[in-house]
Amino acid sequence: MNNNATPSSDSRRWALLGFTLLIAFIILGFFGREVYRKAPPIPERVVAKDGTVIATKDRILTGQQVWQSAGGQQLGSIWGHGAYQAPDWTADWLHRESMALLDVWAEREDGTAYSNLSADRAGALRARLVREMRTNTWDEKTGDVTIGNERAEAIRRVAAHYDGLYGGAPEFAKLRQAYAMAETTIPDGSRRQDLTAFFFWTSWSATTERPGLNITYTNNWPHEPLVENHPSGANVVWSMVSIVLLLAATGAIVWWKAFRPAEEPVPAPPAFDPLSTITVTPSMKATAKYLGAVIGLFVVQVGLGALTAHYTVEGQAFFGLPLSEWLPYSLSRTWHIQTGVFWIATAFLAAGLFLAPVIGGHEPKYQRLGVNVLFGALLLVVAGSLAGEWFAIHQVLPLPLSFWFGHQGYEYVDLGRAWQIALFAGLVLWLVLMLRALAPALKRHDDARSNDARSNEARSNEARSLVLMFTGATAAIGLLYGAGFFFTAKTHLSVMEYWRWWVVHLWVEGFFEVFATAAIALLFARLGLVDKKHAGAAVIASSALFLFAGIPGTFHHLYFSGTPTSILAVGASFSALEVVPLTLIGIEAFQTSRLQSVAPWMARYRWPIRFFVGVAFWNLVGAGVFGFLINPPIALYYMQGLNTTPVHAHTALFGVYGLLSLGLCLVVARKLSGERPWREGALKAAFWTLNIGLGLMVALSLLPIGLAQTWASVEHGLWYARSADFMQLAWVQNLRWLRIVGDSVFLAGVASLAWFFIGLLTGWSYEEEQPVTEPDSVLPLGSN
Numbered sequence: 001m002n003n004n005a006t007p008s009s010d011s012r013r014w015a016l017l018g019f020t021l022l023i024a025f026i027i028l029g030f031f032g033r034e035v036y037r038k039a040p041p042i043p044e045r046v047v048a049k050d051g052t053v054i055a056t057k058d059r060i061l062t063g064q065q066v067w068q069s070a071g072g073q074q075l076g077s078i079w080g081h082g083a084y085q086a087p088d089w090t091a092d093w094l095h096r097e098s099m100a101l102l103d104v105w106a107e108r109e110d111g112t113a114y115s116n117l118s119a120d121r122a123g124a125l126r127a128r129l130v131r132e133m134r135t136n137t138w139d140e141k142t143g144d145v146t147i148g149n150e151r152a153e154a155i156r157r158v159a160a161h162y163d164g165l166y167g168g169a170p171e172f173a174k175l176r177q178a179y180a181m182a183e184t185t186i187p188d189g190s191r192r193q194d195l196t197a198f199f200f201w202t203s204w205s206a207t208t209e210r211p212g213l214n215i216t217y218t219n220n221w222p223h224e225p226l227v228e229n230h231p232s233g234a235n236v237v238w239s240m241v242s243i244v245l246l247l248a249a250t251g252a253i254v255w256w257k258a259f260r261p262a263e264e265p266v267p268a269p270p271a272f273d274p275l276s277t278i279t280v281t282p283s284m285k286a287t288a289k290y291l292g293a294v295i296g297l298f299v300v301q302v303g304l305g306a307l308t309a310h311y312t313v314e315g316q317a318f319f320g321l322p323l324s325e326w327l328p329y330s331l332s333r334t335w336h337i338q339t340g341v342f343w344i345a346t347a348f349l350a351a352g353l354f355l356a357p358v359i360g361g362h363e364p365k366y367q368r369l370g371v372n373v374l375f376g377a378l379l380l381v382v383a384g385s386l387a388g389e390w391f392a393i394h395q396v397l398p399l400p401l402s403f404w405f406g407h408q409g410y411e412y413v414d415l416g417r418a419w420q421i422a423l424f425a426g427l428v429l430w431l432v433l434m435l436r437a438l439a440p441a442l443k444r445h446d447d448a449r450s451n452d453a454r455s456n457e458a459r460s461n462e463a464r465s466l467v468l469m470f471t472g473a474t475a476a477i478g479l480l481y482g483a484g485f486f487f488t489a490k491t492h493l494s495v496m497e498y499w500r501w502w503v504v505h506l507w508v509e510g511f512f513e514v515f516a517t518a519a520i521a522l523l524f525a526r527l528g529l530v531d532k533k534h535a536g537a538a539v540i541a542s543s544a545l546f547l548f549a550g551i552p553g554t555f556h557h558l559y560f561s562g563t564p565t566s567i568l569a570v571g572a573s574f575s576a577l578e579v580v581p582l583t584l585i586g587i588e589a590f591q592t593s594r595l596q597s598v599a600p601w602m603a604r605y606r607w608p609i610r611f612f613v614g615v616a617f618w619n620l621v622g623a624g625v626f627g628f629l630i631n632p633p634i635a636l637y638y639m640q641g642l643n644t645t646p647v648h649a650h651t652a653l654f655g656v657y658g659l660l661s662l663g664l665c666l667v668v669a670r671k672l673s674g675e676r677p678w679r680e681g682a683l684k685a686a687f688w689t690l691n692i693g694l695g696l697m698v699a700l701s702l703l704p705i706g707l708a709q710t711w712a713s714v715e716h717g718l719w720y721a722r723s724a725d726f727m728q729l730a731w732v733q734n735l736r737w738l739r740i741v742g743d744s745v746f747l748a749g750v751a752s753l754a755w756f757f758i759g760l761l762t763g764w765s766y767e768e769e770q771p772v773t774e775p776d777s778v779l780p781l782g783s784n
Contacts, residue, residue: 013465013540020544024551031555031570032498038564039494040205040217044143048152055197057143061490062399063198066191068489069392069402070166071330072409074337075181078202079218079561080640080718081497082411083333085312086179087722088641091222093158093203095719098129098226100154108150126226133207133227134216145204159196166192177315178724180329187395202493205562219568221560221637222718229717231637234565239634241569242576246628249577273601274527275671281357283367283437288672289375290350291665295757297343297382298662302750304336306743313736331393334407334414335386340653341412341508342382347661348512349374349430351519352474354668356437359467359522364436371433377426384422385415392416403489410496412504413484424481431478434471441467465536466522469543473515480507494562505554508657509623514543516660520612523667527605549577556631560640568633575631578623604670607683611663614691615656622651638713642721644706647698655694662753673760677767686753693746701739705732 046055073082076089102114102125110117114125137146147155165172168184176183186192205217207227220229307318308329316324353371357363384405391397392406403409405416413420442464483502487495521535555563555571602609626648630639639645666683713721720726727733759765 013537013544017540017544020548021551024548027552027570027574028554031552031567034566035494035498035558035563038210038562039492040208040562041138041140041143042201042492043138043145046145046147046200046204048147048149050149050152052149052152054147054152054155055200059194059197060201061198063194063196063201064493065399065403065489066186066195067198068409069395069397069399069407070185070195070409071334071393071407072414073411074334074409074414075185075330076179077641078493079206079497080221081557081561082641083330084641084643084646084722085329085333086181088222088718089199090202090206091224091641091717091719091722093162093199094207094222094224094229095226095717096158096161097151097154097200097203098133098224100157101132101151102126102129102226104150104153104157129226130228134209136208136211138208155200159193159200162196162199163189163192166195175724178728180311180315180324182316182324182328182330185328185330185395191395191399210564215565217562218560219563219565221640223638223713224717224719226717231634232565234568235559235633235637238569238572239632242572242632245573246576270527273604276601276675278358278671280671281363281367283363283371284354284357285672286368286371286375287350287354287668290346290353291669291672291757293375293378294343294347294350294661294665295754297339297346299750299754301336301339301343302747304332304339306747308332308336309736309739309743313733328393331390334389334393337412338385338389338414339382340658342378344653344657344661346378347665348477348515349378350668351664352430352434352515353437354671355470355519355522356434358526359470360437360440362437362440364433367433367437370429374426374429374433377422377429381415381419381423381426385419388416388419389414400489408489410500412508413500417485420484424485427478427481431475434474434478438467438471438474442471465540466518466525466532469514469536469539470518470522473511473518476511477507477515480511483507492562494558497558497561501554501557505557506551509652510547510550512657513546516664517542519664527602546578549574553578556636559633559636572631572633576628578627578631604677605667607680607687608663608666608670610687611659611666614687615660615663618651618655618659618694622648622655626651638718639706639710641718642706642709642713643702644710647702647706650702651694651698655691659690669757669760673766679759679765679767682752682756682759682765686749686756689745689749689752691749693742693744693749695742696745697739697742700741701735705735708732708735 042057042060043055044057045053047053067078075083076086076092077083078088078090080088080090082088099114102122105125105128106112106114106117110121114122117125132148132151138144139146163169165175165179165181166184166186167189168187173183176185186195206222207216207224207229209216215232215234216229219235220232223229223231307323307327310318311324311329311332316322316328353374357367388397388406392402397406403416404418407414408416408420415423481503483499483506486499486502518539521539525532525535551574552570553575555567556575557571559568559571626644630636630644630648670678709721709726712726756765
């Protein structure tokens with residue numbers, strides 16, 4: 001990179017980033033409009049030919065609320081989104097209705113069950129089934145859907161099955177155990193009737209063809225041979241396009257790395273730790289309690305994860321203890337995900353609050369008070385939302401109150417709307433606290449002395465690039481969570497998924513990563529280990545590349561959520577490019593890992609740096625490799641809702657954001673604990689057991705089960721891959737039990753980490769001897 005950078009080159013980089021964001025959000029907004037326009041219709045009435053009303057729009061939408069209140073996506077899934085225990089209710093209903101209709105026809109016309117028919121007669125009924133199920137009878141003028149009387153009877157039979165399953169009927173006890181459902185999930189009979197109307201509509205959307213097209217509203221998902229739900233031509237073509245784009249982009253990166261100008265030399269590190277001169281302000285000290293909350297929530301989250309995983313093998317008990325009476329699977333999984341989001345977000349908030357006065361160079365008035373008020377608000381949101389979810393899933397709350405104070409039903413935004421508003425208010429408060437502390441850095445010029453020809457103005461622009469990126473990511477984190485307010489309890493499911501992924505993909509996976517990248521670059525620049533100019537340019541460029549791919553790449557979550565083919569095309573193309581910046585991050589991490597030995601005082605930061613290197617590894621493997629495993633439309637067509645998804649989710653969410661959060665917490669803890677050297681045995685054990693445990697969890701259990709389910713999905717249909725018939729096979733259960741190996745190793749890592757942080761309070765995590773005097777010289781790069 002050219003050392004003679006000018007303000008104009010800096011301006012070009014900012015212009016590129018701005019243009020990238022503009023184009024990316026235009027794409028996301030334009031095709032979001034298509035999601036609204038082409039969402040599957042919700043019929044005013046579903047009417048049999050004899051005039052019997054099978055379902056109404058009001059019952060379907062009320063059933064959606066019932067589903068939300070019972071845990072929603074935390075108990076089974078709809079359109080492939082949700083939990084992996086219990087069926088995908090869309091695929092399950094579709095298969096059951098198809099088989100019920102074949103039986104009704106066979107009983108009335110042949111006097112026997114469908115399974116007893118000859119091959120020719122069965123084939124004739126299957127052809128009739130395809131016509132019946134795929135034909136679109138929705139009348140745009142009246143809003144009615146008309147169905148045959150025999151299909152109405154099939155729907156009643158399937159509804160009776162779900163009524164007994166959710167209502168506690170004794171004959172479904174074994175199936176409920178296989179699904180890890182509470183004995184009586186929904187006690188109210190009228191709520192169960194509305195729930196079946198909602199399940200029927202999701203299945204109707206998945207098997208009814210769009211007007212004038214030969215694909216269903218969900219792009220022929222799920223795979224169901226009985227009704228000829230097979231991958232569409234667009235699915236296959238755009239899958240090939242995504243693979244070609246990935247190869248081309250990867251090749252371009254290799255070419256660029258091979259022929260770009262030589263790297264500028266790494267600056268000589270200071271003789272002493274630059275952070276040792278920083279005065280810890282009262283507000284910075286106040287972030288210590290945030291670290292305690294992070295570790296506490298982390299311990300709780302992992303314990304809930306172990307319980308949730310165990311429910312997949314024992315259903316309603318934990319080694320014989322009937323815990324599901326009080327803490328059913330749907331609730332333990334809700335709390336597992338929510339506490340995960342809470343502790344990771346808390347770690348980011350703490351790191352920001354700690355770094356902001358350092359970057360800004362002053363402590364704003366009442367900053368400590370604001371930090372303490374924010375902490376109290378966070379505790380209130382955590383406690384209130386978890387309690388509300390308990391009341392909702394136990395069906396204590398009325399439906400409207402359940403959405404507001406209980407359970408919204410949607411993964412990662414489960415907390416009731418009132419608690420969601422409170423959390424957003426907390427994020428806005430955090431943003432205000434951050435901007436107050438950062439304001440001086442945004443105004444002043446960097447007056448650092450320089451012997452080269454660059455002007456102070458140029459140096460100012462280079463230093464401020466990092467500050468501006470850090471500030472911009474802070475604003476995005478504070479405000480983008482508000483996208484979760486654009487849907488209500490009765491918002492169309494397709495529209496809801498669009499806005500939910502704004503939160504999950506853009507807020508969590510997008511701007512959290514930009515914030516972390518800028519924070520780490522600022523830290524290393526302050527330590528004197530990287531050049532400010534180089535770091536600033538790198539952060540801008542990598543953010544532009546990542547966000548250009550990642551923002552429209554949001555659509556890869558929406559291939560089969562009642563969206564048109566254009567969503568499939570955009571999502572497939574851009575999500576393939578998301579892997580490229582992850583590769584660059586891996587290269588940067590390798591270079592970063594060498595900084596551990598550039599100066600003796602860097603030994604203090606070796607474990608935070610190793611956690612950051614671990615982030616880069618899992619970014620490439622978890623987010624990149626395992627992400628692309630399921631991202632092409634043809635792959636996700638068969639894999640959506642299978643255990644291949646939690647392979648990506650665990651390795652990306654914990655492997656990337658979890659390790660990143662812990663690394664940031666260690667940086668804060670290092671400064672708060674002063675110059676005293678740490679006893680690092682527990683920290684070393686924690687790092688390795690967390691990473692090894694995560695790898696074993698995936699390699700021994702999640703990935704083999706996911707691949708086995710994929711085979712079952714391809715051969716027989718998604719309904720079978722998620723069914724109790726398949727998931728209760730002995731060898732599949734053995735794979736589930738094998739997860740205990742990885743879980744145990746991971747739990748040991750959590751215990752070691754908690755022991756270390758507790759030791760920072762009690763004193764056992766510190767060395768007994770006094771810290772040695774800093775040496776006057778530094779070791780050359782690469783020295784041991």
